[in-house]
Amino acid sequence: MEDKINTLADLFREVGHAHHQAFVAVNGADPDWPLWYADYLLDKLPAHIGQALNREQTADLLLRLHQAHSSAAPTSDWADYYARRLLQA
Template sequence: MDKRVERVGDVLHEAAETHHRVYRIVDGADDDWASWYADWLINLSELPNLLETTPVRSELVCELVGLHREYTAKTPAEPWESFYAQRLLAAFGPDGGRSA
């Protein structure tokens, strides 16, 4: 599972870099960032292949918002990409995740 966590983390990092480029005029500010991420992750990244399912967009948005709140509250030492990746795999992956 560690390799999958790394690969999902890489996809999340790519999403963050792409989002920042798209929103460069406002220095990455986007109140609806989770919707943008979910759309990009589902339609323009390898995330569905890595999860072995395509999450429902609204579920992924909800999960991303919850992960942001949890990560911000806990302030763990690990990078956000790893934190999110582990939990996205647990929520949506083949080893106990929901299916779309």
């Protein structure tokens, strides 16, 4: 299970880096980041979580994970937190 968590966390880090590069002029700031991330992850995420989600479902999931991370464990690594929450649900 730990390998799956690490692999999924790496995917989240990859999308975070790609997003930051795409929005480097504004230091990664993007109020619509869940949709951008969803587009990036749409064809990659199902292999990791065992189900296909559409763009809106993926964006909603990411936003809920962000909110949970911000309130429950804001000092922890966000990518690891997201991966653990998804795979241990």
